[in-house]
Amino acid sequence: DAKTTQPPSMDCAEGRAANLPCNHSTISGNEYVYWYRQIHSQGPQYIIHGLKNNETNEMASLIITEDRKSSTLILPHATLRDTAVYYCSPRRPGANNLFFGTGTRLTVIP
Amino acid sequence: DVKVTQSSRYLVKRTGEKVFLECVQDMDHENMFWYRQDPGLGLRLIYFSYDVKMKEKGDIPEGYSVSREKKERFSLILESASTNQTSMYLCASSPGPGGRISDFGEGSWLTVV
Numbered sequence: 001d002a003k004t005t006q007p008p009s010m011d012c013a014e015g016r017a018a019n020l021p022c023n024h025s026t027i028s029g030n031e032y033v034y035w036y037r038q039i040h041s042q043g044p045q046y047i048i049h050g051l052k053n054n055e056t057n058e059m060a061s062l063i064i065t066e067d068r069k070s071s072t073l074i075l076p077h078a079t080l081r082d083t084a085v086y087y088c089s090p091r092r093p094g095a096n097n098l099f100f101g102t103g104t105r106l107t108v109i110p
Numbered sequence: 111d112v113k114v115t116q117s118s119r120y121l122v123k124r125t126g127e128k129v130f131l132e133c134v135q136d137m138d139h140e141n142m143f144w145y146r147q148d149p150g151l152g153l154r155l156i157y158f159s160y161d162v163k164m165k166e167k168g169d170i171p172e173g174y175s176v177s178r179e180k181k182e183r184f185s186l187i188l189e190s191a192s193t194n195q196t197s198m199y200l201c202a203s204s205p206g207p208g209g210r211i212s213d214f215g216e217g218s219w220l221t222v223v
Binding site: 034041042043044045046049087098099100101102103 | 114143145147150152153155200202210211212213214215216217219
């Protein structure tokens with residue numbers, strides 16, 4: 001399974017876009033990139049996933065570089081409730097495991 | 111909108127006690143998982159189950175066992191709790207092989223003294 005590197009912390013002003021990077025340079029061709037977040041003392045929450053095309057849903061957008069070695073999660077209009085630890089997690093189809101690294105602690109500032 | 115429910119949010123147990131952590135999901139999912147989460151170590155898979163009465167070891171099964179007698183329920187058992195099992199335990203489920211793990215429980219904080 002590919003390992004990931006994320007900045008340990010980031011701040012974002014409320015209402016602005018939060019761009020959270022993830023390096024996964026050892027990702028294999030069939031691994032999807034999953035993003036989750038975890039608000040303090042709660043279970044992780046699925047956000048979005050993708051293989052090589054950019055993806056968007058009601059929560060966020062996911063931009064994956066052409067070489068697939070990195071990706072960026074975009075929260076278009078961050079709110080205070082988006083303060084959480086964000087994890088990117090490469091995962092093979094059919095794999096039952098889910099590896100979480102140490103993630104990025106995003107703090108949205110009023 | 112309850113999906114994955116863990117029976118105990120906070121527990122304090124003594125060393126050597128037998129501990130049961132219960133997890134129930136109401137989405138008719140095939141797969142269920144138990145993870146533990148520790149600072150600096152991320153999420154680590156203890157056991158998972160892909161069907162009733164079926165189980166597979168994850169990355170750190172030592173000191174744990176599991177039970178899945180019904181599709182909706184997956185129990186984690188610490189046969190003889192030790193202080194190094196103090197952790198946050200997370201249950202999750204997914205619809206089938208390779209299915210997206212999109213539903214986690216709220217977590218159970220276990221302290222072993």
